[in-house]
Amino acid sequence: VIRTIVRSxxxxxxxxVAFGIVYPLVMTGIAQVAFSNTADGxxxxxxxxxxxxxLAAQSFTGKQYFHERPSxxxxxxxxxxxxxxxxGPTSDALKKQVNGQIAAIMKLEGPYNPGLKVGDIPVxxxxxxxxxxxxxxxxxxxxxxxxxxxxxxxxxLSTVDRLISQHTDGRFLGLFGEPGVNVLELNxxxxxxxxx
Amino acid sequence: xxxxxxxxxxxxxxxxxxxAYPLGIYMARVYxxxxxxVTGGVLARIERLFLRLVGSDPDHEQNWKSYAGSVIVFxxxxxxxxxxxxxxxxxxxxxxxxxxxxSAPIALNTTASxxxxxxxxxxxxxxxMSYLSQMAxxxxxxxxxxxxxxxxxAAVVRGFARRQTSDIGNFWKDLYRSLVYILLPLSIVLALIxxxxxxxxxxxxxxxxxxxxxxxxxxARGPVASQIAIKQLGTNGxxxxxxxxxxxxxxxxxxxxxxxxxxxxxxPMAQVFMFGRMILRMRMAWAVWGAMxxxxxxxxxxxxxxxxxxxxxxxxxxxxIAAGSQQSGGNMQDKEVRFGIADTALWxxxxxxxSNGSVNGGLDAFTPLGGAVPxxxxxxxxxxWGGVGSGLYGMFFYIIIAVxxxxxxxxxxxxxLGKKIEAREIKIAAVGALFVPTMVLVLTGxxxxxxxxxxxxxxxxAHGFSEALYAYTSQSNNNGSAFAGYTxxxxxxxxxxxxxxxxxxxxxxAALAVGGTLSVKKxxxxxxxxxxxxxxxxxxxxVAIIVLTAGLMVFPALTLGPVVEGLS
Numbered sequence: 001v002i003r004t005i006v007r008s009x010x011x012x013x014x015x016x017v018a019f020g021i022v023y024p025l026v027m028t029g030i031a032q033v034a035f036s037n038t039a040d041g042x043x044x045x046x047x048x049x050x051x052x053x054x055l056a057a058q059s060f061t062g063k064q065y066f067h068e069r070p071s072x073x074x075x076x077x078x079x080x081x082x083x084x085x086x087x088g089p090t091s092d093a094l095k096k097q098v099n100g101q102i103a104a105i106m107k108l109e110g111p112y113n114p115g116l117k118v119g120d121i122p123v124x125x126x127x128x129x130x131x132x133x134x135x136x137x138x139x140x141x142x143x144x145x146x147x148x149x150x151x152x153x154x155x156x157l158s159t160v161d162r163l164i165s166q167h168t169d170g171r172f173l174g175l176f177g178e179p180g181v182n183v184l185e186l187n188x189x190x191x192x193x194x195x196x
Numbered sequence: 197x198x199x200x201x202x203x204x205x206x207x208x209x210x211x212x213x214x215x216a217y218p219l220g221i222y223m224a225r226v227y228x229x230x231x232x233x234v235t236g237g238v239l240a241r242i243e244r245l246f247l248r249l250v251g252s253d254p255d256h257e258q259n260w261k262s263y264a265g266s267v268i269v270f271x272x273x274x275x276x277x278x279x280x281x282x283x284x285x286x287x288x289x290x291x292x293x294x295x296x297x298x299s300a301p302i303a304l305n306t307t308a309s310x311x312x313x314x315x316x317x318x319x320x321x322x323x324x325m326s327y328l329s330q331m332a333x334x335x336x337x338x339x340x341x342x343x344x345x346x347x348x349x350a351a352v353v354r355g356f357a358r359r360q361t362s363d364i365g366n367f368w369k370d371l372y373r374s375l376v377y378i379l380l381p382l383s384i385v386l387a388l389i390x391x392x393x394x395x396x397x398x399x400x401x402x403x404x405x406x407x408x409x410x411x412x413x414x415x416a417r418g419p420v421a422s423q424i425a426i427k428q429l430g431t432n433g434x435x436x437x438x439x440x441x442x443x444x445x446x447x448x449x450x451x452x453x454x455x456x457x458x459x460x461x462x463x464p465m466a467q468v469f470m471f472g473r474m475i476l477r478m479r480m481a482w483a484v485w486g487a488m489x490x491x492x493x494x495x496x497x498x499x500x501x502x503x504x505x506x507x508x509x510x511x512x513x514x515x516x517i518a519a520g521s522q523q524s525g526g527n528m529q530d531k532e533v534r535f536g537i538a539d540t541a542l543w544x545x546x547x548x549x550x551s552n553g554s555v556n557g558g559l560d561a562f563t564p565l566g567g568a569v570p571x572x573x574x575x576x577x578x579x580x581w582g583g584v585g586s587g588l589y590g591m592f593f594y595i596i597i598a599v600x601x602x603x604x605x606x607x608x609x610x611x612x613l614g615k616k617i618e619a620r621e622i623k624i625a626a627v628g629a630l631f632v633p634t635m636v637l638v639l640t641g642x643x644x645x646x647x648x649x650x651x652x653x654x655x656x657x658a659h660g661f662s663e664a665l666y667a668y669t670s671q672s673n674n675n676g677s678a679f680a681g682y683t684x685x686x687x688x689x690x691x692x693x694x695x696x697x698x699x700x701x702x703x704x705x706a707a708l709a710v711g712g713t714l715s716v717k718k719x720x721x722x723x724x725x726x727x728x729x730x731x732x733x734x735x736x737x738x739v740a741i742i743v744l745t746a747g748l749m750v751f752p753a754l755t756l757g758p759v760v761e762g763l764s
Contacts, residue, residue, distance in 0.1 A: 004266060007250040008273040011368070014249060016277070019339045019375070020332030027387050027422040031397035034388070039397045041417045041445065043405070052405040055394055055444035058413050065408070069533070079415040080402060081323050082439035084530040084558030086681035088659035089507035090761055094529065094561070098513045118514040122522070123506070126515050127529040130442030130540075130557040136533040140522035169449070169534070176204055177450020178524045178536035187408060 044184065052184050053079070056133045063108075064152045065187045066137070066145050069124055070101055073132035085128040101126040105144075112148040120144065136180025139168055153194065163189050197504050198519045201538030205496060208542060209489075212458055212465060219462065220469025220481075226377045227350045227370060228474070234377065243372050250368050257363035260712025263351055264705050266367040267344055271311050274340060279307045281333040282325075291326035292401030293416075298324060301689035308693040310334055312700035313341035313583055315427070315434030315553055315676040316692065318684025322416035322437050327399065334434060335423040339383075342430025342463075343374035345585025348704055349467060350374075352589050355711025356613055357475045359719045364711050378463070379430060386459055387425035394448030395421040420445060428459035431583040433553030433676040441543075441556040442532050453535055453556060457543050460552045464581035467588045475613060479730040484591060486735035491580045491742065492549050495569045500541040502566035503527045527566070530558025541566065544677075548573035551583030553676025560655070560663065560679040564762035567679070568754060571666055574675045575750040576742055577632060577703075583674060586700075589707035596625035596710070598734070598741040602727045611726055614719035621710055628706035632672050632699050633749045639668040639695055640753065643688065652688040654681025658764065662757035667692070669750075672699035 031039040042054040052058045056079040057068040071077050072085035087094040102118055105125055110116045122140035142164045150157040167186040171177045229235050247254050258266065281288070282303040286296050298306065302318050309316040310333075319325070325334065347370035354364045391397045396417040403415040420436045424446055427434055441447040447456055468488070472481025504526040506517040519525040524536025531540045540557040547554055548570035559567055573580060579591040595612065600622050603610030610617040643649035643664045652667070653660040663679040667688070670677055672695040682688070728734060 001265075001269070003251065004269045005273065007252065007368075008266075008270040011246075011250045011270065011371075012273045012277060014246065015340060015375070016332055016336050019380075020336040023380070023383075024331045024335065024419040024422040027384070027391075028397050028399060028419055030388065031391040031421065035391045035397075038394045039391050039421075040400070041396045041398070041403050041415055042394050042448075043403055043415075050403060050405045052407055052413060053403070053415050053445075055448055056413065056415055058405070058407045058409075059411055060409060062409060072530075077413065079413055081320060082416075082437045082443050083320070084439055084442070084560060084680055086558060086560040086654055086679070087529065088655040088657075088681075088761070089527065089529070089561060089563045089567075090509065090659065090764065091655055094507070094509045095513075098509055098515070102513060102515065119516055121515045123510060123515050123517045123525055123528045124523060124533055126513065127510070127527075127531070130530045130532045130555075131437070131439040131444060133444065134532045134534075135444050138523035138533050140516070140520075143522065171200075172450035172454065175200065175207065176454045177534050177539060180533040184408070191408070 044188065046188065051188070054182060054185060055135050057135050058184060060183065060187060063148060066142060066149060066183050068183050069134050069137055070097070070126070070128045071132040072128040077133055079133050082131045082133060084130055097128070098126045109144055109148055112151050113144070135182055135184065136169070137183055139164065139179055139181055142181040142186070149190065153190065197501050198538070201500065204538050205500070205542055208454070208457065212461055215458065216462055216465035217469050220466035221473050223378055223466055224470040224473035226373050234373070239376055243369070243376070246372050247368055252366060252368040254366070254369065257366050259362040260351070260355070260364055260708040263364060263367050264708045267348060267704065268701070271344065274337065275307055275311050278310060278333050278337060279303055282306060282329055285326040285329045288326070288328050290328035290331070295324065295326050301686040302684055305684065305689040305693045308696040309676065310337035310434065311341055312674050312696045313345055313430070313432060313551065313586065314671060314674040314696055315432045316671050316678065316696065317434055317676070318689055318692070320438035321435055327418050330423060330436065331419055335426060338423065338426040338430050338432040338434070339375055339379055342379060342432065342584045343371050345583055346374040346378065346463070347371045347585070348708060349585035349589050352592065352707050352711035353471050353474045355715040358715045360716060362712065362716050364715050379426065382429050383422070383425040386429065386455060387421045389455060390421040390424055390452055393452040394444070395424055395452065396445055397421040417445065424456070427554060428456045428552070429463060431460065431464060431550045431552040433547065435554060441554050442558070447556055450534060453539055457539070457546055460546045460550050460554070461581050463584045464550050464587045467585065471588060477613070477730065483730050483734045484595070484738070486732065487738040487742070488580050488591070490735070490739050491576065492545065495545040495549065495573050495580070496542055499545050499566045499569040500538055502563050503541045504537045505563070507563050527561070527563055530561035532557060544570050545573065547677055548675060549580035549582070551578040551586060551673060551675045553670065555677055558680060559677060560681045564758040567662065568758035570677060571662070571669060571758070572750060572754070574669050574673045575633060575636070576746045577629065578673050578675060579742065586674065586703065590628070590703055592707060592710060593625040593628035594738060594742050594745070596621055597629060597745065598738045599727065599729065601741060602737060606727060608725055608727065611720065612729055614722065615714050615717045616720065620713055624706050624709050628703045628710070629745060631702045633746055635695060635698060636669050636672045637749065637753060639672065639691055640665045643668060643691060646687070648685070648687035649691070652683045652685050654683060658757055658760040662761065665753055665757050668695055671695040674700050
């Protein structure tokens, strides 16, 4: 038995060094050379300052911006503390969240979308994402917000629609995954256009 | 349910099988030393060096008891190391965000969870674990616990394939080959593709962004990709981030999602073909594959429409949940836009078929029917492909029971692969198949009749019971996925630790014992009266045995949780 223990300790040390230290170090070395931007977190810089990551939702509340999906993190869009809402499918808490979000959207988008009905609101707009930092909204939710963004910015709706399709990530090979609109990139594109 | 959704599911199964078949052949040849680079060359020299370091004779093989002894002592050593690492992480290097020590019950549960290939997480990765704890602690376990399961399976399969010997392999050799020839190369390839797609791989601390609207956002990162690759491939499942593969940094695109999801079932399915190759009867492997496939397909055929149909709350709210070109619709609570319903439902099925337990959406918010699928998948004992190694050796218990039942029905001595299945094997197989489901029901019972247990429950009513049932089902079967509202107070953490260790080692030792007793038997030639174990009849029988044994045990508990919730 003692011999087995000694063998195990030796094996443990060797394996920990090889798989716990060398493997991640080598992978980091290769990744930093080959894919330095994504390896560092797909950060987006503007005038030399980091404004966020392509892969993390951030808070947008201004009417001139597209808004992200609801987030269950504390505070919202906390990229250091991702979490699900864990609200059960029949729970009152879920009902409250959904109804609250419906009311907020009707109030915000209603004035820009005459005749807006609850049935026009896509489901991703009233549900929290899995990570709490889902960087995408559905094309349907983007188009719902487009009228407001165009009106507030005084630009043609067609321009906003064009930007939406430019910042929609399609399915891989047209098959795998679902299309999503990257909100941060879309908003930055709108701001860039505003300054020109 | 959309045409694109169905196409994704079908293509997934086709690609998976196309990749798993050659990998299975490759794995069989690696374990049996049928490649030049395994018996000679640089890696072979390192193998001999490694064997000399651990004091094992390369030409010596072990009987099942000695093999089991090596597995257990090896695991105990890693248990001690990992526990100390988590408790002392504040004083150790590679802790750029200055995280404090992990509390004792959580460290104990996490240790149990990772050395048993479970990766149940009572902690949030990015705000609990230092880079060193993740890399040198958790990720090492992702390799090692997977390799241990794979080694044990190789030994058990040898028991089926060999005759009149008690030798079933050399644990250290099997361990080395699992790590170096199978897990490591696959991890390197997957990790690099994941970085390309957007998964971070850096030793810098968290990033700080000054957001567009003038706020500050801190962004967790680290050497993530190298860990996510092995977490998926080794049916581990423990994420770098709390929300696991739902987080864009862990799973950024449709391509990364496809690959991570394929990685969940790749090795477990390949092992079925490896089995066929090692026993030189591929048709028998296909019969087992068929049984697994039927159960796999049944699960996704229920979960996908259930989630697409949406929860009662969402349907009654009046918002648009119809699938279309502009949105995936359905129950999007705790799901990500880039995956939508089909990919999240598929992942929930695969991760619980295998003992992976990673998620790309929150299971607690699944519809009652959609959430019952993962629960039942796990309750079947992780044998629908199952964990790396543990899945197929768990399936052997059901195979032996099925052969026994068939023998009773036709009135002949049960045989499998020409070996007589006798009282001893049946007893061991019964323990292997029934111990874990029994333990689940006992522990869930304890957790819902004690005050200390009840405080872990997050949602009220029937859904709260489902959370507790899921927690002990997942930990006992070494899955690791969760109805994540269930919280790790000390009582639950300690009860979970018991479930994790017993759930791993009782079936593992039983499987080695089966291999050990079969290996010494003679092989009898097939006769006209031999019950065929290589056709669709056997596949159907096997499915029926699994559904009857495990299904009937879970059904009463299921009625108290998801069934009540679905009907209310």
